[in-house]
Amino acid sequence: xxxxxxxxxxxxxxxxxxxxxxxxxxxxxxxxxxxxxxxxxxxxxxxxxxxxxxxxxxxxxxxxxxxx
Numbered sequence: 001x002x003x004x005x006x007x008x009x010x011x012x013x014x015x016x017x018x019x020x021x022x023x024x025x026x027x028x029x030x031x032x033x034x035x036x037x038x039x040x041x042x043x044x045x046x047x048x049x050x051x052x053x054x055x056x057x058x059x060x061x062x063x064x065x066x067x068x
Contacts, residue, residue: 010050017043 017039024036 014046
């Protein structure tokens with residue numbers, strides 16, 4: 001992730017998928033429940049990817065230089 005905005009977009013996508021998945025699990029029936037489970041799982045994966053990208057950005061610094 002070379003762009004600081006990418007972590008913001010990943011965070012928004014992860015939270016959106018999580019909320020969509022929860023709504024599908026609450027209001028969906030049969031196959032929609034399992035689609036909600038998959039959406040929540042994808043949201044968790046994207047959230048983890050966002051955390052790793054944020055850690056890499058903090059370590060490198062916003063100006064591209066390494067800080068440690």
